[in-house]
Amino acid sequence: MADSSSSSHSLSPSSSPSSSSVRRIIHSALQLFCWKQPKTSAAAFGVSLTVLVSLSKVSIISVVSYLLLTCLCVTITFRVYKAVIQAVQKSEEGHPFKSLLDRDISVSSETVRPLIDQGLIHVNWFICQTRRLLLVEDVVDSVKLAVVMWLMTYIGAVFNGLSLLILADVVLFMSPLIYQKKKSQIDELIKSVRSRFEETLMKLQNRLPGAVKRTKTG
Template sequence: MSSKVTDLIYWRDTERTGMVFTGLVVGLLSLFQLSFITVVSTLSLAAMCFTIAVRLYYKVLDALQWADGKHPFQSYLDLDITLSTEQAGTYMERVIVMTTSAIAEIKRLLFVDSLINSLKFLFLMYLLTFLGDLFNGLTLMIIAVISLFSLPLFYKQHQARVDGFVEAVKANVDNIKDILHRLFQGPSRTPDPDPAPGGAKPKTK
């Protein structure tokens, strides 16, 4: 399953990736004007009309003995999408672990377990308020779909440049974090000078 998703993202099968990408973008754009139920039902009707027409066409060819009678969508019918008990349990455990970890992290951020991390979270939420004013959920989903089908391929083609840019940004972020960490800690106290060995020196007359 993961290999098929990777093939789609990296455009290894251009025709299939183009169909999936176009369908996702058109479906999301349709939600701007139509309701979710209308979009789903219309797309389902269009898909059913296409598949039934192709099925009847192959039936006619089979009746005229111009084809071998093979089902045109047999490869899709043969796809095994069932999960074994072990696989279902493994995926459920992962979901539970990820959910509990996310809840625990949000709890630490909300109740200020670490002041610096909570301030970073506060700043992130403040930036998201501006993002919410500029975009709605559908726009973000469209951007996410376009990024999913473009950024991995772009990174593969320009990996060296992207890694260099990321390292430079990471170094600047680390410097800023170090400065903030020092500001919150306050000025460091200079240690008292070590006493002279053997105690205090006697006063000379």
């Protein structure tokens, strides 16, 4: 009896390594976007925005080449500088990047496997939801998707993919800061927009024929 209880406990979602790994990743991302560590968030925002803006101007090959070239210029200069200092001072400090070179940065299968398993869960969910929406299992949900796709056609006519990524990057890093300063006003605005949307959706649903209305589960 104890074996069955222990096995069921080990198989519970809350204790699975996959869910714990994903939770750690989500927690780290939230810490980054919410500016819990301002220096790290500022560096991530600056690098990501620089890369995206560069990609919008030149090819990805040039961006990667310039990034690696910049990194090499910094590391080679620092390496030569430390070598000269050690030669002048006749010290034996060794390689300046020795601690980084000795650090194990290999990716283990134990780290990757939970992420792949969790990714498959989301992929399967996405496939099922896509089938449900495209084959109109629920008319209201399919209409929602149609409205969103219709709006996306206008967005796509104004922005390209990289422009949307740049905008998303700015929103991800800036919206938490703005929300912290204007929390009450934003909450009120979101509540108002949501109530109007639900009211409009309810009116649309009431006009649908009875055979295709959303089935309500009590």
